[in-house]
Amino acid sequence: MKQGLTSGLVLLILGIICGLTLSVVNFLTAPIIMQNEQAKKYESLNDLGIEMSQYTITDSSLSGAIDTVYLLTPIDSQTNPIIRVYSVTTTGFSEGLNMMIAVDENMIVVAYVTVSHQESPGYGKDTLETHDFNMVGAVLPDTTQFEAKAKTTVTCDAVLLCFDLVAIQATLDFGGEN
Amino acid sequence: MAELIAIAFAAFFVENVLLTQFLGICSFIGVGKKRSSSLGMGLAVVVVIILSSVVTWIIYNFVMVPLEIEFMKTIVFILVIAALVQMIEIIIKRFSPSLYKALGIYLPLITTNCAVLGVALTNVKEGYNFSQMIVYATAIPLGYLFVMYIYAIIREKMEFSPIPKAFQGIPIAMVLAAILALIFSRFGGLA
Amino acid sequence: MTAKENFFKGFVKENPLFISALGMCPALAITKSIENAIGMGIAVLFVLVFSNLLVSLITMNPKIREKVMPVRIPVYIVLIASLVVIVEMVMEAFLPDLFETLGVFIPLIVVNCIIFGRAEAYAGDHKPLESVVDGAGMALGFTGAIMIISLIREVLGAGSITIWGNIKLDLTFIFDFLGIEPISMFLQPVGAFFTLGFILAAIAAIQNAKKNKTSKEVSK
Numbered sequence: 001m002k003q004g005l006t007s008g009l010v011l012l013i014l015g016i017i018c019g020l021t022l023s024v025v026n027f028l029t030a031p032i033i034m035q036n037e038q039a040k041k042y043e044s045l046n047d048l049g050i051e052m053s054q055y056t057i058t059d060s061s062l063s064g065a066i067d068t069v070y071l072l073t074p075i076d077s078q079t080n081p082i083i084r085v086y087s088v089t090t091t092g093f094s095e096g097l098n099m100m101i102a103v104d105e106n107m108i109v110v111a112y113v114t115v116s117h118q119e120s121p122g123y124g125k126d127t128l129e130t131h132d133f134n135m136v137g138a139v140l141p142d143t144t145q146f147e148a149k150a151k152t153t154v155t156c157d158a159v160l161l162c163f164d165l166v167a168i169q170a171t172l173d174f175g176g177e178n
Numbered sequence: 179m180a181e182l183i184a185i186a187f188a189a190f191f192v193e194n195v196l197l198t199q200f201l202g203i204c205s206f207i208g209v210g211k212k213r214s215s216s217l218g219m220g221l222a223v224v225v226v227i228i229l230s231s232v233v234t235w236i237i238y239n240f241v242m243v244p245l246e247i248e249f250m251k252t253i254v255f256i257l258v259i260a261a262l263v264q265m266i267e268i269i270i271k272r273f274s275p276s277l278y279k280a281l282g283i284y285l286p287l288i289t290t291n292c293a294v295l296g297v298a299l300t301n302v303k304e305g306y307n308f309s310q311m312i313v314y315a316t317a318i319p320l321g322y323l324f325v326m327y328i329y330a331i332i333r334e335k336m337e338f339s340p341i342p343k344a345f346q347g348i349p350i351a352m353v354l355a356a357i358l359a360l361i362f363s364r365f366g367g368l369a
Numbered sequence: 370m371t372a373k374e375n376f377f378k379g380f381v382k383e384n385p386l387f388i389s390a391l392g393m394c395p396a397l398a399i400t401k402s403i404e405n406a407i408g409m410g411i412a413v414l415f416v417l418v419f420s421n422l423l424v425s426l427i428t429m430n431p432k433i434r435e436k437v438m439p440v441r442i443p444v445y446i447v448l449i450a451s452l453v454v455i456v457e458m459v460m461e462a463f464l465p466d467l468f469e470t471l472g473v474f475i476p477l478i479v480v481n482c483i484i485f486g487r488a489e490a491y492a493g494d495h496k497p498l499e500s501v502v503d504g505a506g507m508a509l510g511f512t513g514a515i516m517i518i519s520l521i522r523e524v525l526g527a528g529s530i531t532i533w534g535n536i537k538l539d540l541t542f543i544f545d546f547l548g549i550e551p552i553s554m555f556l557q558p559v560g561a562f563f564t565l566g567f568i569l570a571a572i573a574a575i576q577n578a579k580k581n582k583t584s585k586e587v588s589k
Contacts, residue, residue: 007440014444018253018451025455026249032462040465094184120192121366198558200398204482207393249458252476253450260446290480292394299473344574345566348390352566359558 045070045085048102048111055083065089065165069173072102081105084173086166087115092158094118097128099162103170107140109163124155133159141167182313189317191365195293196325197358202293206326207351209284216330220323222284224316226266227297230259231315234298235308255298260289293322329358372502379506386514387572391482395474396515397561402531406519408467410512412460412475414505416452417484421504423448424492445488446479453478483511521564526555 042057055072062069070085081104089098097117102110112135114128127149133156134147143163148156195201202223209219234255242248267285270278288294297318301311332354341350370378385391392413399405424445428434437444457475460468468475478484487507492500523530528551530538544551554560 029458029462036465203393292477292480344570349566349570356562
């Protein structure tokens with residue numbers, strides 16, 4: 001019995017020491033990790049090819065397929081229109097096809113990019129990485145100029161659905177302002 | 179439902195735990211010499227992965243997330259797994275000596291099998307819900323069992339083959355694993 | 370054994386990966402570029418040196434040793450796991466990209482047989498300084514081994530040598546000269562098994578040759 005008690009005590013002391021050390025390290029590193037994640041979040045905006053230094057960025061969270069809306073307000077409002085960037089997630093062959101779609105106040109698609117996806121290599125993956133869906137310049141909610149790629153119907157449908165969802169949300173967002 | 183099937187298929191074939199994720203290689207090379215031992219090890223891994231995944235998932239989502247100590251997950255999970263393996267061993271020994279005879283010697287090896295901790299960590303990293311987690315945690319060890327069994331069959335046959343002296347033992351086992359991995363990598367286009 | 374021998378034994382004679390075949394999971398999984406191998410090596414070095422140090426400090430005092438010995442396995446697990454979590458957090462904070470590529474294999478250092486094996490087989494009954502030297506030697510031996518595998522896989526598979534971040538040597542001109550593409554198979558799981566298999570075979574061949582030589586000398 002006494003043996004068991006000492007053993008338990010040893011483990012308890014060790015557990016407390018390790019737990020304390022870890023929380024100290026966590027206290028030091030957690031803010032940096034948060035910062036990295038934040039930077040990464042806005043980094044994906046850079047992939048859109050929009051000059052981010054020209055805008056002030058604010059983001060708001062939504063529930064549903066569109067999880068975040070970034071509102072890009074131009075610093076020089078004379079030359080640049082307001083842009084809303086939508087982060088939208090749909091399901092292709094596997095769950096979690098995440099796209100960023102930028103729409104300006106005239107409902108024109110300015111840019112779009114696939115942020116992450118789980119599509120299979122060789123098919124959906126190649127389509128997302130190399131194929132041009134020809135949507136830049138489209139005036140939402142009209143998506144007739146969308147060009148799908150043969151053999152990857154499911155992936156292309158998921159991409160098209162992204163645009164349709166953004167069209168609905170953008171109509172609500174920009175409609176309220178005009 | 180379709181999504182669960184997709185998870186199961188990916189976990190079994192495409193992301194096969196041994197041949198693409200490289201988890202549990204030590205046991206694969208070591209125990210996969212004979213069909214009987216590969217079955218025993220495989221079944222023990224199935225039991226332990228399913229149970230440990232359920233327990234760690236519950237602890238993570240209902241204890242660690244509310245307390246905001248997610249960073250402790252590695253240390254908590256490995257302790258849970260070690261304790262669980264001990265408990266399973268005691269229970270099987272008490273209630274089913276014949277099963278203990280079959281699986282008993284493999285149980286202590288499982289604590290250090292990276293597949294168990296790997297699956298527990300993947301469950302929380304991917305943010306699976308309960309049903310997704312169950313499907314994933316069942317398909318992964320079944321894929322382990324499947325590959326290990328095939329592998330053991332081939333290695334039993336290989337015993338009688340004239341293998342160059344330098345390749346005997348682990349090297350030829352690696353080359354064989356490479357060929358199996360080549361076959362399994364072709365499943366990638368299906369999912 | 371001198372300190373020097375103690376340090377270098379992990380490099381060749383008792384190399385944890387090539388001779389003892391320990392820690393094969395990370396050696397196969399993360400050896401797609403030398404950068405990954407170096408990152409993994411640093412993580413293993415930190416964990417192994419400190420776990421050996423702490424274990425030998427705990428077991429040095431006979432009184433504490435007596436109390437710890439019956440529960441030494443959970444004690445070692447907790448110690449190693451804590452060190453791994455520290456590495457995990459520091460890496461996530463300061464080297465996020467590398468942390469992302471190494472993924473689950475950083476936390477899996479906990480179940481790496483090398484760490485536990487050294488604690489049990491060496492640090493438990495040696496002095497702290499000796500244990501640290503042993504740990505550093507073993508970890509560097511492991512790093513060297515995974516760097517050799519990565520070198521082969523990266524050069525053949527991607528035609529480049531990535532040492533760290535942007536420090537990168539592009540060798541695609543050799544492939545251009547030969548008129549072939551880099552063999553991407555070497556970056557896939559197949560290449561991992563193949564490379565390790567052939568390295569182990571080469572080592573076995575060398576050992577066999579040595580054995581033959583000595584046995585011949587003896588028979589003479």
